[in-house]
Amino acid sequence: xxxxxxxxxxxxFATLTLSAAISVGADLPRDPDYDYDPPVPxxxxxxxxxxAADGAxxxxxxxxxxxxxxxxxxxxxxxxxxxxxxAGKACPYATxxxxxLHERSVADQSLAKKMRLVSMSFDxxxxxxxxxxxYAEAIREEKAGCDWRFVTAKSRAELESILVAYGQTVxxxxxxxxxxxxxxxxxxxxxxxxxxRIRNIYSSxxxxxxxxxxxxxTLVLEEAKLxxx
Amino acid sequence: MKRPNLSQSRTTIVSRDLLxxxxxxxxxxxxxxxxxxxxxxxxxxxxxxxxELVYVWTLGVEGLGDGVDKLVTVDVKPGSATYxxxxxxxxxxxxxxxxxxxxxxxxxQLWLAGLENSxxxxxxxxxxxxxxxxxxxxxxxxxxxxxxxxxHGVYALPGRVLIPCLSNAKDKxxxxxxxxxxxxxxxIATHWMPTKEDARGAANAQFADGYxxxxxxxxxxxxxxxSSFTGWNNYTRDFGKLTGDSEAxxxxxxxxxxxxxxxxxxxxxxxxxxxxxxxxWAWGEKHNYAFTATALTSKIWxxxxxDKGEWQAKEVAPISNVKGGVLPVDISLxxxxxxxxxxxxxxxKCRVFDVSDPQKPKQIYEKQIGKQLNMVSQSxxxxxxxxxxxxxxxxxxxxxxxxxxxxxxxxxxxxxxxxFDLDFTALKLGRPHHMLFxxxxxxxxxxxxxxx
Numbered sequence: 001x002x003x004x005x006x007x008x009x010x011x012x013f014a015t016l017t018l019s020a021a022i023s024v025g026a027d028l029p030r031d032p033d034y035d036y037d038p039p040v041p042x043x044x045x046x047x048x049x050x051x052a053a054d055g056a057x058x059x060x061x062x063x064x065x066x067x068x069x070x071x072x073x074x075x076x077x078x079x080x081x082x083x084x085x086x087a088g089k090a091c092p093y094a095t096x097x098x099x100x101l102h103e104r105s106v107a108d109q110s111l112a113k114k115m116r117l118v119s120m121s122f123d124x125x126x127x128x129x130x131x132x133x134x135y136a137e138a139i140r141e142e143k144a145g146c147d148w149r150f151v152t153a154k155s156r157a158e159l160e161s162i163l164v165a166y167g168q169t170v171x172x173x174x175x176x177x178x179x180x181x182x183x184x185x186x187x188x189x190x191x192x193x194x195x196x197r198i199r200n201i202y203s204s205x206x207x208x209x210x211x212x213x214x215x216x217x218t219l220v221l222e223e224a225k226l227x228x229x
Numbered sequence: 230m231k232r233p234n235l236s237q238s239r240t241t242i243v244s245r246d247l248l249x250x251x252x253x254x255x256x257x258x259x260x261x262x263x264x265x266x267x268x269x270x271x272x273x274x275x276x277x278x279x280x281e282l283v284y285v286w287t288l289g290v291e292g293l294g295d296g297v298d299k300l301v302t303v304d305v306k307p308g309s310a311t312y313x314x315x316x317x318x319x320x321x322x323x324x325x326x327x328x329x330x331x332x333x334x335x336x337x338q339l340w341l342a343g344l345e346n347s348x349x350x351x352x353x354x355x356x357x358x359x360x361x362x363x364x365x366x367x368x369x370x371x372x373x374x375x376x377x378x379x380x381h382g383v384y385a386l387p388g389r390v391l392i393p394c395l396s397n398a399k400d401k402x403x404x405x406x407x408x409x410x411x412x413x414x415x416x417i418a419t420h421w422m423p424t425k426e427d428a429r430g431a432a433n434a435q436f437a438d439g440y441x442x443x444x445x446x447x448x449x450x451x452x453x454x455x456s457s458f459t460g461w462n463n464y465t466r467d468f469g470k471l472t473g474d475s476e477a478x479x480x481x482x483x484x485x486x487x488x489x490x491x492x493x494x495x496x497x498x499x500x501x502x503x504x505x506x507x508x509x510w511a512w513g514e515k516h517n518y519a520f521t522a523t524a525l526t527s528k529i530w531x532x533x534x535x536d537k538g539e540w541q542a543k544e545v546a547p548i549s550n551v552k553g554g555v556l557p558v559d560i561s562l563x564x565x566x567x568x569x570x571x572x573x574x575x576x577x578k579c580r581v582f583d584v585s586d587p588q589k590p591k592q593i594y595e596k597q598i599g600k601q602l603n604m605v606s607q608s609x610x611x612x613x614x615x616x617x618x619x620x621x622x623x624x625x626x627x628x629x630x631x632x633x634x635x636x637x638x639x640x641x642x643x644x645x646x647x648x649f650d651l652d653f654t655a656l657k658l659g660r661p662h663h664m665l666f667x668x669x670x671x672x673x674x675x676x677x678x679x680x681x
Contacts, residue, residue, distance in 0.1 A: 032514065036451035044492035047418040049389065049411050167388055167412050169335045186274060186335045188388065201388030203334065205272055205448040211491055 028210045038210040041217035049198040052078070052190065053165030056158050057120065057151040060133040067120075067162065068196065070149055074116040075219045076192040077101060077212065080168045080185070082123035083135045087180040089204045090187050095119060095139060097189070098148070100209050101216075105146035114194075114220050117148040122163060122170050123183060124153040166190065167201075193219050266666050267564045267607045268509055270385040271448055274336040274671045280608060281306040282358060282667035283615055285635055286341045287659045288622050289324040294657030298327040300341060300352060300361055301658055302667070303635060303651065305613075313637070313649030315656060317360050321350050326465070326622055329663045331383030333390060333412045336671050338364070340390060341663075342380035344621075345465055347371050349380055349392075351414060358667045365414050371398035373416045377406040379461050384444055388412055393444035396461035403460035403480055404439040407493075422455070423486060423495040431486065431495035440482030445508045445519070446490050452540070453490035454519055454532060456505040457482020468624040481525065485532060487540045499542035501530050508532075509562040509569075511587070516566050518587050527554035529571070529582065529590050546590040548573065548580060558620060561607040570605050574620050577602045579645065596638075596645045600630040606664040607640075614638050614645065618653075619660030633660050 030036065054068035071078065079098055085091035098117045105111035119136075121127035127135075132150040140148060153159035163170060170185045189207055191200035200215055269275075283305050289297040302317035325343025332339050337355035342348070349367040356362065371378045379395035392408040404424065409417040421427070422441050428434030440457030447454070458464070459481045463471055471477055485499045485508075503526030510519045518533035529546040548571055549555045555573035562569050562584070569582040569590060579602065581594040604617045616636045619625050625633075637648040653661045 033449055034451075035449050038451075039489060039492040039494075044489075044494060045418075047409070049417055050413065050415055167335075169337065203272060203387035206387055206491070214491075 028213075034208040034210065038208070038214045041214045042221040044218065046191070046199040046215060046218055046222075049201060052076075052192045052196045052198050053162060055162040055165070056154050057162075058129050058154055060129050060136055060150045062129040064154070065149075065151060067151070070116065070118050070151070071192045072196040073194055074114055074147070075194060075216050075223075076116045076118060076190075077216070078118045078120060078166075078190040078192060080122050080163070080166070080188050081119050082121050082181070082183055082185075083127050083131060084123065085181040085183070085185075090180075090185070093204060094187060094189050094207060097207055097209050097212065099139060099141065101212065102140065102145045102148050103142055104213065106142045106144050110220060111216065112144070112146045114223075115146045115216055117146060119148070119150050120162075121150075121152040122159060122168065122185070124156060124159055127152045191215050191219070194223060267512070267609055267611075268507075268561055269666075270331070270334070271446070272334045272387055273332055273385040274334060275609075276666060276668040277670040278668065279307070280613075280666035280668055281670075283606070283635070284339060284354070284361065284665045284667055285617065285661045286327045286330050286663045286665075287653065287661045288327045288619055289320075290622075290654075290659045291324070293654065293659060295320050297321060297323055298325050298343065299658065300339070300350075300363075301653075301661070302359060302361065304359070305615075305637070313651070315651065315658070318658065319352070319361055319363060321363060322348075322366070324622070327660075327662055328621075329382045330665065331390065332385055332665065334385040334387055335412070338412065339665065339667075340383040340392075342383060342392070344379045344381065344395060344461075347378045347380055347398075349383075349410075354667055358669050367410070367414060370408075374406065374408045374419045377408050377419055377421075379405065379464070380408065381441070381458075382443060384446075386446075389417060391444055393441050393455060395441060395458055395464065401461035403441075403458070403463075403482060405441040405460070407441065407444055407455065418493070420493050422457075423498060428498070429495055431498050433498040433500070436484055436498045436500045437486075438482055438484050440484065442482065442504075442506055443508045443521075445510055447510045447517070447519070448490075449514075450517060450534070451490045453488035453493075454508050454510070455486045455488065456501075456508055456521055457484050458504055458506060464621055464624075466623060468621075485521065485530075485542060487532070497540055499532065499540075501542055502526055503528065505530060506558060507560050509560055511562065511566040512564055513566050516587075520560060520562060520569055520584065520587070522548060522557040522560050522571055524556055524558060525554065527551075527557055527573075529569070531587055533587065543588075545588055546582065546592075549576070549578075551576065558602070559604045561605045561614070563607065563611045564609050565611070568611065570607065570614065572598070572602045572605045572616065574601055574603055579605065579614075579616065594644060598636060598638075598645075599632045599634055601626045601632060604663055606666065608666075612640055613648070614640055615664050617661040617664055619662050622660065625660060633658075635661050635664070 052071040079094045081091040136150045176182045189202040283303045285301040299320045304311040304316045326345035330341035339352040347370040351365040352361040377394045378398045384391040394405040407420040423437040424439040442456040442458035444455045483502045487497045503523035505521040527548040531545045556575035559572045569584045571580045577599045582590040633653040635651040638645040
């Protein structure tokens, strides 16, 4: 199967991946957008926002899956995306951060075993399981590491109930040929604990790899603490 | 329209007003895609183009109209047949000391808070922005939050709102908290302001007073800054009686707190005497500073990162030399960080400062807006400013000085020119307080725009 990803998306993602590789290699230094030291994992609380909603989805093999099964049992990073998005600081950026997390998990057995990544499309008419499989193949650089699932909705109706439950708003842009893509959306990435509870919500202003890692490790430490009590 | 010079002929005045209004309205095309309020949360989806609506959270006045608090919508879309007019009003239950509010980050909801009974009214402003619809009321705020009371602002964060409070349900004093609710209206967390006894590791714990007022974030520094006012016992009291009570006057805030935003942990407490109120972070990519104004001492203060990256606070300019002060209340920083508008309740003036050098603000202009003055909202292009008059139901002036208005002006860079004037008493609406911009055209958050 051969899909042609938009030049804008590939360029945006390549830039992010390159900067990610440098950042990860340099042990995650500050950058102008995130010019601070992240908090020490476990030194702060992540209060429960609400329960992560369930819903029927299709994975990239076309198999039916309950979203609940992808948001329980591991610390999950759930990112709502659409593959036609070409806004540099939206879906390509979020997918770039997930890719960095995935790369980190290759060398970190704790992350590999306890973290899961989920990229869910809100553009089911275009993002078919076949397209998502090709998308995953194009961007996922490591085969090892933590579980990273790419899913889409079975139907527009089932998608809507999931989006409403998560608070992910999506609108059609007035201009369907907008260079940033045909859909307008708030960037949303969710941190979900192994009990299926949302513990943080990131947007582009807070989707800092170092913060996400600190949060994931905070939840892993919390789990370890609870298991020893 | 306010007409201070009564010696002029009506024809002349009307023509001048009309011209000013047209000039004000015509800034839309120049400001396209650079609109919105300058003081809004960086996490908030921004308006595309000029604001079309101004939402005004308005205190009810007994015997005036229906007498209850209401969300008033004013049409400010240039060319509209109802430009400068009230086009909608939604009354809520009772008088709640309507004060401040804010949007959720997707700008679909407008949350409006009542200081007196801690109710929060959530409006749908997405389905029909010109006709907001009340969709939910939080009426168990103190019970749910563990005793926080007096919800003040509503500040958009990703998927949630941050509500800095003024008081607590236990003793109704100034000990208070920051509260978080999800966009669904579900309670998330309460973070109590640091005190001397419980500073939670913050530096300068000896200054901690536990008061709260504003809360604003500089995302790229992970910095949350808060300010301080007073508790329910004081803000619901008659202003004259309060100022005559020397013991009660001791119960005002004199601190600001810098927090680790992500961890929600207080890191450093600053001594800022005289009630620091509104906080305005600069927008420039390397501008690591925020302004505030102190109500009781009439000073501009700067909170800034020094050469070592340490946060510091210092007084940088007086606001007038009027003996006893002028009670500065709201401030508005232009999007280019060069101009600071300072409203003073005491003398009803807006003073404009050149803050190009934030360490050395210089007053460049002042304008008598009314006999009393509180809030100011500025468009992103810096060309339109909107002013309202009310501070608190029991603190507003009385008699002829109790003007209640929304007044719009065009800022030319050198002076404020009147655009339109709405008399909220004559319209039987009440005391207008916080203003928020609305539109049918919504774009991405400022944090996205700043990095594209």
